[in-house]
């Protein structure tokens with residue numbers, strides 16, 4: 001995005017910098033929830049993560065629901081009053097709040113659900129916690145970007161629908177039928193999938209497909225294929 005086409009961008013970036021500590025704490029609050037989808041003992045924690053995220057996203061002015069699936073709940077957040085249909089692009093954002101199991105615990109240098117900023121061997125500061133890089137960190141980056149943009153400009157530059165599932169780490173078998181049942185509600189011009197790795201420590205990976213939907217995905221993702229195909 002060229003700065004000349006987005007005069008709001010620098011104030012938004014400044015806002016992100018100014019609110020960084022609060023953003024970090026909001027991410028840490030999500031990272032502390034033990035939303036391990038593979039273990040039924042953590043089903044309550046998965047629901048707690050869904051409720052926590054839904055409440056946070058609602059605070060940005062979205063109409064937000066925690067919707068049941070045959071397994072762990074999914075979150076759907078839509079623009080208040082529905083999509084405006086005013087010709088602006090409509091983006092569907094996808095993320096997941098569940099995380100992988102943490103066994104064996106003795107291989108962790110610190111408790112996996114007590115997030116902390118630590119020093120990496122290469123000199124960078126990194127966040128260490130289960131889910132920090134898959135996918136709570138990525139999805140909260142998007143949520144925080146929306147928060148900053150709305151706080152500076154009063155509204156987002158595009159219509160955004162958010163869908164966040166709780167079973168990506170166990171194969172999304174209940175999420176795929178959920179997408180099929182809710183496809184009218186999740187229609188959009190583009191899908192943005194923030195569940196990918198980096199090209200290198202400083203370069204996010206971005207890929208796209210042809211219209212009608214562009215996606216950032218690992219090519220092997222069954223969920224992404226379903227979203228791309230409009231299911």
Ligand SMILES: [Zn+2]
Nearest residue numbers: 134135168195
């Ligand atoms: Zn993931």
